[in-house]
Amino acid sequence: MADSTAAILRQPGFADPVHDSQQTFRAVLAAMSRPGAVVPLPRVLDLPEGMPAGALAVLLTLADLDTPVWPHGPAAGQDLAAWLSFACGCPLAASPEEAAYALMDIRPEGAGLDPTVLARLPAGTPEYPDRGATVIVAVAGMDGGCGARVSGPGVRGEGSIRVPGTDAVFWEYARGLGELFPLGLDFIFASRGEVVCLPRSARIGEILCM
Template sequence: MSTVTFDGGFADPVFASQDVFHAVMHALSMPGTVAALGERALGPLPLCAAASAILLTLADYATPVWFEAPDETQDAAAWLTFHSGAPVLSEPAKASFVLLSDTTDVESWDIFARGTMEYPDRSATLILPVRSIDGGSSLELTGPGIETSRTIAPAGLPAGFASAMAVNTALYPLGFDIVLVCGAEAIALPRTTRIKEV
């Protein structure tokens, strides 16, 4: 087993996971705000610090994970399983967490779990790497947790992102939640958030 499997986990798992959990929950309750998660964890590429910390905090033996680019993420998958116990699946439809690639195609997102009317919480959370948290085209957010509207401008979103999210929001209470990550920062976009290009 490669040494990268062992390195990069939380130095203090209890306190680090508590801090990250609170930061992620705050970000989900206030969509569009930037959560600074710090460099508490750093798994092998393509995991950034934010994705590493989120997965170590939220994924465990009962929450399977799927990596969109399995040929490029073998070290990251082994690292995650070693540190969290989370199984890495080959079937995306059964994953609780999905690490998308930076070349993802929104047309392929229909395969991910969106929950059921009886259990809407049985849906996937997508983690989407972007080039930057700002500096891209502006998106206007409205919905729960946003008093009037909020604007974000992440750079490196896949083509058709806003349209795909509109379809997702229309399925509420079903639908997936998504977290944009870059470096040690993250922006949460729950399924209730309406996203419009401006």
């Protein structure tokens, strides 16, 4: 085992796996049922600066042996991949097409969400729309950034969602995905201590990139 990998493996997951993951699950559920609402994560993982603590807390909660995870971009570093398979016990997907969850880190300037990669993730089938992937996006914070007006289940009237690090291309793409409903992708954007969600049921209106 490489020393750096060994070092990363020493980074702890939840201190109390059962209760911490239950409470995190509750927070993700709340965020998922209120598209655009920013919900604090109850447990902030004590991980080094480089690791996307919020997104990893969500994965610790949701991922297991039955859910292949596709780490993409900066998230695909070998050490992080090793931590994922150790802490979550999840297999790493060999390709985006096999993923149940995708982990994308858009904290670095200009990383962005690439629609050509998103298009390769499974969107479910008419018989099993639930097999669409969930995209967990690590973001730098919850202030500003591009976004869109959203409506639909969980939104009274019309609301809005903004995510730093996203661009108009992504929001156009997400709006297009709406036509596939009930197929599609669900998005969980996680900063170090907060989450905001864009479930496939959300209808995307005007794109806000100013």
